[in-house]
Amino acid sequence: MxxxxxxxxxxxxxxxxxxxxxxxxxxxxxxxxxxxxxxxxxxxxxxxxxxxxxxxxxxxxxxxxxxxxxxxYGVCEECGARIEPERLEAVPYTTLCITCARKLV
Ligand SMILES: [Zn+2]
Missing domain, CATH: 1.10.287 (Helix Hairpins)
Structure with a gap:
């Protein structure tokens, strides 16, 4: 970490x-x-x-x-799910999983 x-x-x-x-x-x-x-x-x-x-x-x-x-860290702020490791690697500062991030767009 x-x-x-x-x-x-x-x-x-x-x-x-x-x-x-x-x-x-x-x-x-x-x-x-x-x-x-x-x-x-x-x-x-x-x-x-x-x-x-x-x-x-x-x-x-x-x-x-x-x-x-x-x-x-790595836990979605919205739904509490674990954020995909590939996503964290690409966007280390993200606080949302891909599903919740898509909902915000
Ligand atoms: Zn989420």
Whole structure:
């Protein structure tokens, strides 16, 4: 289980670094006076959406780490079933089994 923890921590660190970089980029909001077709504006919006995705991912990783602490890692949050090992390997931070994850989509 130690390797899972390391894996999750590494991923969390990578995302935090990426978030810091995005926050830096987003601080330079640019001038919206150029109009909506401006590539700089498009890039800013893109970074904003990206940051949101990373924040969600980070929250998910933190949830998975908390579950690891409680010895509940690999158990589905929704139905309590064991999450498929292949799924955990592909998505180590998941807290849902494939059936429940599909229901959410
Ligand atoms: Zn489930």
């Amino acid at each position: 130690d390797t899972t923890k390391t894996l999750l921590e590494t991923q969390a660190q990578e995302i935090r670094a990426e978030l810091a970089r995005l926050n830096e980029l987003l601080r330079e909001r640019g001038d919206y006076g150029y109009g909506t077709g401006d590539p700089a504006v498009y890039q800013w919006e893109f970074n904003l959406a990206l940051r949101e995705r990373y924040e969600q991912r980070l929250a998910q990783i933190e949830r998975a780490m908390a579950r690891l602490e409680k010895g509940q």
